[in-house]
Amino acid sequence: xxxxxxxxxxxxxxxxxxxxxxGIDTCFLDPAEAPCAAQAGSVIQAEYAxxxxxxxxxxxxxxxxxxxxxxxxxxxxxLEAQGLQVAPNADALQHAQDRGVEKALFDxxxxxxxxxxxxxxxxxxxAAIAALGVPAVIKTRRFGYDGKGQVVIRHAxxxxxxxxxxxxxxxxVEAWVPFEREVSCLGVRSRGGETRFYPLTTNTHRDGIxxxxxxxxxxxxxxxxxxxxxxRVMDTLDxxxxxxxxxxxxxxxxLGNEIAPRVHNSGHWTQDxxxxxxxxxxxxxxxxxxxxxxxxxxxxxxxxLVGQMPSEAVWxxxxxxLCVHDYGKAARRGRKVGHVNVWAxxxxxxxxxxxxxxxxxxxxxxx
Numbered sequence: 001x002x003x004x005x006x007x008x009x010x011x012x013x014x015x016x017x018x019x020x021x022x023g024i025d026t027c028f029l030d031p032a033e034a035p036c037a038a039q040a041g042s043v044i045q046a047e048y049a050x051x052x053x054x055x056x057x058x059x060x061x062x063x064x065x066x067x068x069x070x071x072x073x074x075x076x077x078x079l080e081a082q083g084l085q086v087a088p089n090a091d092a093l094q095h096a097q098d099r100g101v102e103k104a105l106f107d108x109x110x111x112x113x114x115x116x117x118x119x120x121x122x123x124x125x126x127a128a129i130a131a132l133g134v135p136a137v138i139k140t141r142r143f144g145y146d147g148k149g150q151v152v153i154r155h156a157x158x159x160x161x162x163x164x165x166x167x168x169x170x171x172x173v174e175a176w177v178p179f180e181r182e183v184s185c186l187g188v189r190s191r192g193g194e195t196r197f198y199p200l201t202t203n204t205h206r207d208g209i210x211x212x213x214x215x216x217x218x219x220x221x222x223x224x225x226x227x228x229x230x231x232r233v234m235d236t237l238d239x240x241x242x243x244x245x246x247x248x249x250x251x252x253x254x255l256g257n258e259i260a261p262r263v264h265n266s267g268h269w270t271q272d273x274x275x276x277x278x279x280x281x282x283x284x285x286x287x288x289x290x291x292x293x294x295x296x297x298x299x300x301x302x303x304x305l306v307g308q309m310p311s312e313a314v315w316x317x318x319x320x321x322l323c324v325h326d327y328g329k330a331a332r333r334g335r336k337v338g339h340v341n342v343w344a345x346x347x348x349x350x351x352x353x354x355x356x357x358x359x360x361x362x363x364x365x366x367x
Contacts, residue, residue, distance in 0.1 A: 007067035016040025273300025
């Protein structure tokens, strides 16, 4: 059995590693030369819209998925036309690619969100700010991630500059949310509609990039509500695979932010802290295999390594309670080059280790 994956970055790499453990081969399509997922399977180097390359990919595989949401939905339809079982589906991908369409879905399903307006030009953006007030955030409707494509507006006089900063393109303007924390709910849905969920995970960002993810121990009062919202979206989209739903917590209530129709950075801790990792469960769902258990096995957290990888010697004294995942990518400021999962026997011990590791990682951050 072979799984085709559009995209051969670190998420594709980890999907490939998980597939191999299940006895499944992986073939990737990616325009980059020597992408890091080449460590996990064969790679066809071509643009995602290259029909001939997609047909070549289809000749090798029975199932198909993608590692990030900026692939063209038409590529998924080409693969489907070649007889592949593709998941998530093109409709789910299209919903996640446009923040306006995504927010409309949340509204329709009754998922609370921050006040927002869709805008297509500068005058509409100015009207939105007048209606919502400041501070506010303007975000491109498409192709934004890791803090890219968005600008905080603190004064009404900044709207024109912010509009130019995002490329003067269709956007949404959102009221600023004074959130207490950001969390993500990772769920997985099978082809038969079975759903399972990982513990709600608290995320810490800096400069728009995820830095730390810590899953909640059992008993988080918001877990069931987050699961209800995520399940409703997955069922509506007839979704198959892992989905991450990001929320803001405001006054102990969840506000929907965005979905990611794929395995997610905030779920990397599952590799070393859950019965079944998000990567294995995504492969299982896409390939029609039974879903794995999603429960937490021990207190655990994920630290993103951004900029450059620390040397192996840095981790020597911590080897018994962490695992380093090196993506094999060249150092570059702001680039995710790896992550480290750290675990402990108790929540208190984990907190102590995270405090210490923050000082270990800091000299290498951001290249």
